[in-house]
Amino acid sequence: MAKSAGVAIGYLSDRTGLAVSAIRYYEAQGLLEPWRNAGGQRRFHRADIRRLSFIMIAQQFGFSLPEIRGFLKTLPGGRTPTPEDWSRISTGFRQHLDARIETLQKMRDNLDGCIGCGCLSLPKCALYNPKDLAAEKGKGPRYLMGDSPETAAAPENEA
Amino acid sequence: MAKSAGVAIGYLSDRTGLAVSAIRYYEAQGLLEPWRNAGGQRRFHRADIRRLSFIMIAQQFGFSLPEIRGFLKTLPGGRTPTPEDWSRISTGFRQHLDARIETLQKMRDNLDGCIGCGCLSLPKCALYNPKDLAAEKGKGPRYLMGDSPETAAAPENEA
DNA sequence: GTAATTGCTAAACCTAACTTCAGCTCAAGG
DNA sequence: CCTTGAGCTGAAGTTAGGTTTAGCAATTAC
Numbered sequence: 001m002a003k004s005a006g007v008a009i010g011y012l013s014d015r016t017g018l019a020v021s022a023i024r025y026y027e028a029q030g031l032l033e034p035w036r037n038a039g040g041q042r043r044f045h046r047a048d049i050r051r052l053s054f055i056m057i058a059q060q061f062g063f064s065l066p067e068i069r070g071f072l073k074t075l076p077g078g079r080t081p082t083p084e085d086w087s088r089i090s091t092g093f094r095q096h097l098d099a100r101i102e103t104l105q106k107m108r109d110n111l112d113g114c115i116g117c118g119c120l121s122l123p124k125c126a127l128y129n130p131k132d133l134a135a136e137k138g139k140g141p142r143y144l145m146g147d148s149p150e151t152a153a154a155p156e157n158e159a
Numbered sequence: 160m161a162k163s164a165g166v167a168i169g170y171l172s173d174r175t176g177l178a179v180s181a182i183r184y185y186e187a188q189g190l191l192e193p194w195r196n197a198g199g200q201r202r203f204h205r206a207d208i209r210r211l212s213f214i215m216i217a218q219q220f221g222f223s224l225p226e227i228r229g230f231l232k233t234l235p236g237g238r239t240p241t242p243e244d245w246s247r248i249s250t251g252f253r254q255h256l257d258a259r260i261e262t263l264q265k266m267r268d269n270l271d272g273c274i275g276c277g278c279l280s281l282p283k284c285a286l287y288n289p290k291d292l293a294a295e296k297g298k299g300p301r302y303l304m305g306d307s308p309e310t311a312a313a314p315e316n317e318a
Numbered sequence: 319g320t321a322a323t324t325g326c327t328a329a330a331c332c333t334a335a336c337t338t339c340a341g342c343t344c345a346a347g348g
Numbered sequence: 349c350c351t352t353g354a355g356c357t358g359a360a361g362t363t364a365g366g367t368t369t370a371g372c373a374a375t376t377a378c
Contacts, residue, residue, distance in 0.1 A: 120212040
């Protein structure tokens with residue numbers, strides 16, 4: 001069972017709708033591990049279509065590429081997700097999703113209490129309580145309230 | 160009622176928790192319009208604390224700075240939001256929030272149908288239908304499925 | 319056998335929302 | 349008057365998730 005010919009990157013691109021550059025980028029991020037043919041071109045398993053599909057779907061659920069790499073690493077032998085793997089992982093997705101929905105609902109409740117108020121007083125307003133709100137991850141001021149450069153992992157020390 | 164002395168940027172920073180650099184950045188983005196004192200330093204209205212609070216809260220709701228600039232421009236005379244302004248605008252926030260919650264709930268329903276399936280077939284899987292899902296705006300591949308550079312507003316034409 | 323396609327790499331560019339830096343000037347306190 | 353702290357500007361750096369470009373090499377199609 002020698003590694004069969006494998007498929008080229010353009011084929012995966014056609015099958016998934018992803019740009020060739022994106023697939024190469026995912027490889028650079030450790031999400032895929034193609035081998036090379038004699039001429040140095042990447043060759044992929046057909047099953048990597050499923051792997052890429054998994055990546056795309058996980059992205060829709062708000063996971064970052066490092067997180068997705070984490071999921072893929074939990075698969076024995078670095079295999080592509082099987083339906084059983086999917087069942088296990090998607091249960092985790094569901095929890096993630098539930099948490100986000102709950103956060104937004106809490107936000108909505110707070111907002112309802114504040115529509116008639118309009119005090120916009122940061123020390124008092126329930127709308128301005130990042131611990132609950134969690135904002136949109138990855139955006140906004142990085143050191144916003146209680147997440148100062150001091151408190152966060154030492155700036156120059158760990159690079 | 161000559162413009163009173165006004166407050167310095169560091170004062171706003173202390174009162175809002177925002178970095179001085181962030182406040183300057185907001186000015187550059189047209190969200191604030193301080194004047195200058197004789198020495199060329201920025202002077203702000205005290206009410207700009209409310210304005211900045213508004214900005215911070217709107218960010219929590221997922222609005223971009225250009226969008227927030229839009230909200231602030233709807234205020235007569237470029238004034239800082241009053242409780243009445245807030246009531247009007249926050250009603251819009253609420254709709255935005257409702258829509259996001261609905262999207263996520265739809266996603267959860269789809270996921271429930273897919274946990275036992277695991278086909279991960281992009282052409283068939285309900286989990287992979289960006290029209291419904293709307294992903295997380297601003298992230299992910301820009302030209303992902305049905306949003307190609309061709310189809311999207313002409314790239315170089317409208318800047 | 320040759321042309322057209324596809325693939326390769328490294329580096330630069332992109333957006334959003336900021337931060338950091340260098341090199342000054344201004345303002346306030348004693 | 350002198351020092352210290354706060355403010356100033358413009359440019360470059362940061363992160364995530366890619367795209368674009370340039371200049372070549374390999375593959376495929378005819």
